[in-house]
Amino acid sequence: MAVKVYGPHCASTKRVLVCLVEKEVEFEVVPVDVTKGEQKDPEYLKLQPFGVVPVIKDGDYTLYESRAIMRYYAEKYRSQGVELLGKTIEERGLVEQWLEVEAHNFHPQAYNLCLHGLFGSLFGVTPDPKVIEESEAKLVQVLNIYEERLSKTKYLAGDFFSIADISHLPFLDYVVNNMGKKYLLEERKHVGAWWDDISSRPSWNKVLQLYRAPI
Amino acid sequence: MAVKVYGPHCASTKRVLVCLVEKEVEFEVVPVDVTKGEQKDPEYLKLQPFGVVPVIKDGDYTLYESRAIMRYYAEKYRSQGVELLGKTIEERGLVEQWLEVEAHNFHPQAYNLCLHGLFGSLFGVTPDPKVIEESEAKLVQVLNIYEERLSKTKYLAGDFFSIADISHLPFLDYVVNNMGKKYLLEERKHVGAWWDDISSRPSWNKVLQLYRAPI
Numbered sequence: 001m002a003v004k005v006y007g008p009h010c011a012s013t014k015r016v017l018v019c020l021v022e023k024e025v026e027f028e029v030v031p032v033d034v035t036k037g038e039q040k041d042p043e044y045l046k047l048q049p050f051g052v053v054p055v056i057k058d059g060d061y062t063l064y065e066s067r068a069i070m071r072y073y074a075e076k077y078r079s080q081g082v083e084l085l086g087k088t089i090e091e092r093g094l095v096e097q098w099l100e101v102e103a104h105n106f107h108p109q110a111y112n113l114c115l116h117g118l119f120g121s122l123f124g125v126t127p128d129p130k131v132i133e134e135s136e137a138k139l140v141q142v143l144n145i146y147e148e149r150l151s152k153t154k155y156l157a158g159d160f161f162s163i164a165d166i167s168h169l170p171f172l173d174y175v176v177n178n179m180g181k182k183y184l185l186e187e188r189k190h191v192g193a194w195w196d197d198i199s200s201r202p203s204w205n206k207v208l209q210l211y212r213a214p215i
Numbered sequence: 216m217a218v219k220v221y222g223p224h225c226a227s228t229k230r231v232l233v234c235l236v237e238k239e240v241e242f243e244v245v246p247v248d249v250t251k252g253e254q255k256d257p258e259y260l261k262l263q264p265f266g267v268v269p270v271i272k273d274g275d276y277t278l279y280e281s282r283a284i285m286r287y288y289a290e291k292y293r294s295q296g297v298e299l300l301g302k303t304i305e306e307r308g309l310v311e312q313w314l315e316v317e318a319h320n321f322h323p324q325a326y327n328l329c330l331h332g333l334f335g336s337l338f339g340v341t342p343d344p345k346v347i348e349e350s351e352a353k354l355v356q357v358l359n360i361y362e363e364r365l366s367k368t369k370y371l372a373g374d375f376f377s378i379a380d381i382s383h384l385p386f387l388d389y390v391v392n393n394m395g396k397k398y399l400l401e402e403r404k405h406v407g408a409w410w411d412d413i414s415s416r417p418s419w420n421k422v423l424q425l426y427r428a429p430i
Binding site for chain 2: 049050061063064065067068069071072075076089090092093094096097099100101103104105142145148149
């Protein structure tokens with residue numbers, strides 16, 4: 001039975017979809033139009049009480065939070081498709097560390113940048129140039145630390161691709177390709193090489209082509 | 216060799232310490248005085264480039280981000296001490312889901328409440344009553360969802376204690392006991408019973424007594 005993935009057009013859902021493609025797990029998508037507020041519909045809230053996407057249904061099993069869903073499928077299909085958690089407990093620890101860094105250091109800045117510079121009007125948010133400026137300045141600090149890290153290892157958690165890398169794809173794509181901030185990568189050669197590598201993976205390009213964002 | 220834990224007096228570090236006590240892992244602490252900005256010292260930044268606590272050193276292995284460190288030790292010592300990740304991959308998935316909910320829904324509100332209502336003056340933050348009011352209102356919405364969840368299962372991820380529960384201890388303790396907001400629990404009987412259960416664990420009381428917060 002295919003995994004049902006709700007809200008495939010949203011950025012956070014794309015983390016899950018890339019993970020499923022990399023793990024060769026069959027899925028079907030269920031549209032949730034967040035620009036119409038469908039994630040707050042009573043039926044949807046029964047699946048995801050916080051009213052955000054994504055959520056998955058896999059038989060009787062329901063799970064939400066994109067990074068939790070990635071961990072679940074990377075673990076459940078450990079020996080199928082691409083290994084996404086590292087090979088040892090120590091490598092897994094570093095995957096977890098960089099996934100947390102993505103969530104707490106990278107994401108808030110990239111999200112605010114996109115909310116105020118890209119898709120805010122879809123959600124009734126008035127762009128605030130000060131937020132854009134401050135978010136980009138903070139994002140630069142984060143990317144400087146990534147540059148140092150990626151001068152030593154090919155991917156964030158080590159010399160292996162992982163869910164920590166996948167987790168950056170949707171919002172870094174918005175920043176670089178939809179907001180025209182490719183210079184953030186060009187000014188940092190290791191971050192640039194890492195981005196070229198992960199963003200050219202067939203899994204990401206398949207998800208991008210199949211589920212266009214509503215922006 | 217004992218695990219070195221940096222910054223034991225800080226709330227986020229206490230997540231790690233409780234986890235280590237529950238897993239019966241020997242540790243020693245290294246003070247980092249964040250009220251003096253020691254987390255920005257060049258030597259510390261070599262361990263944790265983002266300049267926050269905690270970080271651990273375990274022989275040659277260095278790891279940061281409190282929730283990543285908890286996952287690492289819960290996995291490394293799976294058969295030692297209390298099981299903190301659930302027994303099955305599906306239970307682990309729910310642990311991850313609620314750990315993400317803690318990080319993205321509970322923590323930002325509890326942190327802002329504490330920053331503006333409790334310890335902001337230590338860090339040069341001027342308390343903003345509007346932030347306090349809004350953060351509490353949002354926290355109430357989160358706790359209402361917890362109440363529904365905890366009416367069905369004893370702990371957040373299921374009928375088993377996990378790192379998802381541990382992760383709430385430091386900041387919910389601040390809110391309830393240091394900010395005098397016990398009514399948030401009294402108005403929600405299942406959240407209240409859950410809090411009474413997890414906050415009475417010997418591991419938490421040991422950590423609270425040994426490493427007083429600087430507030």
